Amino acid sequence: MAFWRSLVAFSAALLLLIHGAHCFYLPGVAPQDFLKGDQLQVKVNKLTSTKTQLPYSYYSLPYCAPSKIQDSAENLGEVLRGDRIENSLYVFKMREPQxxxxxxNLKLDAKTAKEFKEKISDEYRVNMILDNLPLVFPLKRTDQDSTVYQLGFLVGLKGQYSGSKEEKYFIYNHLAFTVKYHKDMLTESARIVGFEVTPFSVKHEYEGKFDVRTTRLTTCDPHAKHTVVNSNSPQEVEEGKEIIFTYDVEFQESDVKWASRWDAYLLMNDDQIHWFSIVNSLMIVLFLSGMVAMIMLRTLYRDIAKYNELETQEEAQEETGWKLVHGDVFRPPNNSDLLCVYVGTGVQFFGMILVTMIFAVLGFLSPSNRGGLMTAMLLLWVFMGIFAGYSSTRLYKMFKGSEWKRVALRTATMFPAVVSAIFFVLNALIWGQKSSGAVPFGTMFALIFLWFGISVPLVFVGSYVGFKKPAIENPVKTNKIPRQIPEQAWYMNPVFSVLIGGILPFGAVFIELFFILTSIWLNQFYYIFGFLFLVFIILIVTCAEITVVLCYFQLCSEDYLWWWRSYLTSGSSALYLFLYATFYFFTKLEITKLVSAIFYFGYMLIASYAFFVVTGTIGFYACFWFTRLIYSSVKID
Structure with a gap:
């Protein structure tokens, strides 16, 4: 049901955009006004760790739980992210400090003590939500006189205490919350614009028998206005120990308006680094553009003019260079069916990325709508199946193919099948760790329905339409007998040429790639889609230009087998992406568990595979356009 609600919400947003509404709030991001004394319900989210990358539900640890735990409505993206948003015992009253x-209280036995110790050792962080705003821990930076916000707070810490050489575990059992609000000048209502916490580890003391309603703590007494300000007497995690969980709430008025309350979360990164990334990428594009301009305006223009001039003369003159292979340049390649499938899949991915980025740049995918980005990408991938089928069969028909249904089926199933196989293995491993990141069977059926119920039929619809279109006519005729390819220079070797071609597209995006990996694997927000969209445009231009340049050199060497090489030239950038992900794993992450390492490399393999399909398709179409352009510009008998 949650999935269908997400689908309806996404469709509603599309309709509102189409009809040009003057002002509306996106699902899940409308402001909420609170009067003094109104109840504020804190929700708890998953436990996360950058050391294991395996999320767990909040109540997987024996924290204080309400009599009935209720899950908040989840969309498809939240489930895939491992989010489990549930109610809690933390209840505030607006603008009333507590x-x-x-x-x-909790009496630790051997099992619960072990569970807490494992989570503390793995540096798990507790995540909470108030008014759809995540809890942050403010950390002062003395060198820059600024504040850095970390999502959530640590379960606890380990170390030596009171001169003991033995390493001990301590839990953060007292939370000092700070709720920041922006008050309306005309009314008494206010909106929440900040949710911060300072955790303490305190060994609470009391007299007599413990009772939640009547016990007065000598270490934390509200009547004497004595609260926790330090962790001089921390609460140790050990079998037989009693832990008492407490909290304070302070309300602070803020000048930050509700519309700007996410700025502290989203503007943590230095914009200058992103501008450096853009400038770096633009330099690569300008260099390649200069090479392409030189080829197109000088070399090609001179060649075409020369050849067309020779056609008007009576004496025959031997042809050289790229024109010499005009009778073979459009000969269908080996495994042409597979090439059609990959091109169609690349078109599907390209459409999904382009539309997602446009929506994100326009602000439709708000960070407060958790899982919205992933849900939108999945739905767009499904609906872009119609373009995948159309593209693959149009190319297939140009290669004189007749069994379009087979190509359509492979287009609809090949890439998703590979990804599903990897995903199923990873999910089984995560399930074995009892992590909340494991996708439930119900969600599995929803994904299968999206694939076979919507995507596959749309691919077939697109394939049918594409195959009914007239075949694409080549500008020159293909000889019946293939021409022998002369021996090539070492630098025109296919493997060397392909590997060289992937360096520049990767170089155009690798700086921005660092921030994307950091947001995914180090639990940070990434919402600078304006920069990302510019980098994506630069990536498209770079892939197209490097492929065109290398394709021209290949044709000048009288090697007409350009179909697959054009795809692999820019697509090889995915190899460098995976190598960079490996470098990032060993230099930036602190993952020690085997399951977590498999989890990381499994998902980065999927990401690299998708990157290969997208960049390969961009390079292929650029080269396809280039070869048709140059061979249609010369007169050939």
Whole structure:
């Protein structure tokens, strides 16, 4: 049901955009006004760790739980991300400070003590949500006199205490919350614009028998206005120890308006680095553009003029260079069916990325709508199947193919099947770790329905339309007998040429790639889609230009086998992406568990495969346009 709600919400957003509404709020991001004394319900989210990359639900640890745990409505993206948003015992009253509120006490046995120790050792962080705003821990930076916000707070810490050489574990059991609000000048209502916490580890003390409602803590007494300000007497995690969970709430008025409350989360990165990335990429594009301009305006123009001039003369003159292979340049390649499938899949991916980025740049994919980005990408991938089928069969018909249904089926199933196989293995491993990141069977069926119920039929519809179109006519005729390719120079070797071609597209995006990997694997927000969109445009131009340049050199060497090489030239940038992901793993991440390492490399393999399909398709179409352009510009008998 949650999935269908997401689908309806996404469709509604599309309709609103089409009809040009003057002002509306996107699903899940409308402001909420609170009067003094209104109840504020804190929700708990997953436990996350950058060391294991395996999320767990909040109540996987024996934290204080309400009598009935209720899950918030989840969309498809939230489930795939491992988000589990549930209610909690943390209840505030708007603009009414509270001191030393007792949640519950917990007597540790061997099992619970071990669970807490494992999560503390793996540096798990607790995530909470208030008014759809994630909890952050403010960290002062003395060198720059600024504040850095970390999502959530650590379960606890480990170290030596009181001169003991033995390493001990301590839990953060007292939370000092700060709720920032922006007050309306005309009314008494206010909106929440910040949710911060300072955690403490305190060994609470009390007299008599413990009772949540009547017990007064000597270490934290609201009547004496004595609260926790340090962790001088931390609460140790050990079998037989009693832990009392407490919290404070402070309300602070803020000048930050509701519309700007996400700025602290989204503007943590230095914009100058992103501009450096753009400038770096633009330099590569300008260099390649100069080479393409030189080829197109000088070399090609001179060649075409020379050849056309020779056609008007009576004496025959031997042809050389790229014109010499005009009778073979459009000969269908080996495994042409597979090339058609990959091109169609690349078109599907390209359409999904382009539309997603446009929506993101326009602000339709708000970060407060958790899982919205992933849900939108999945739905767009499904609906772009019609373009995948159209593209693959149009190319297939140009190669004189007749069994379009077979190509359509392979286009609809090949890439998703490879990804699903990897995903299923990774999900089984995560399930074995009892992580909330494991996708439930119900969601699995929803994904299968999207694939076979919507995507596959759309691919066949697009394939049918594409195959009914007239075949693309080549500008020159193909000889019946293939021409022998002369021996090539070492630098025109296919493997060397392909590997060289992938360096520049990767070089255009690798700086921005660092921030994307950081946001995914180090639990940081990434929402600078304007920069990302510019980098994507630069990537398209770079892939197209490097492929055109190398394709021209190949044809001048009288090697007409350009079909697959044009795809692999820019597509090889995916190899460098995976190598960079490996470098990032060993230099930036602290993953030690085998399952977590398999999880990382499995998903980066999927990402690299998708990057190969997209960049390869861009290079292929650029080369396809280039060869048709130059061979249609000369007169050939």
């Amino acid at each position: 001191m030393c509120n007792i949640l519950c």
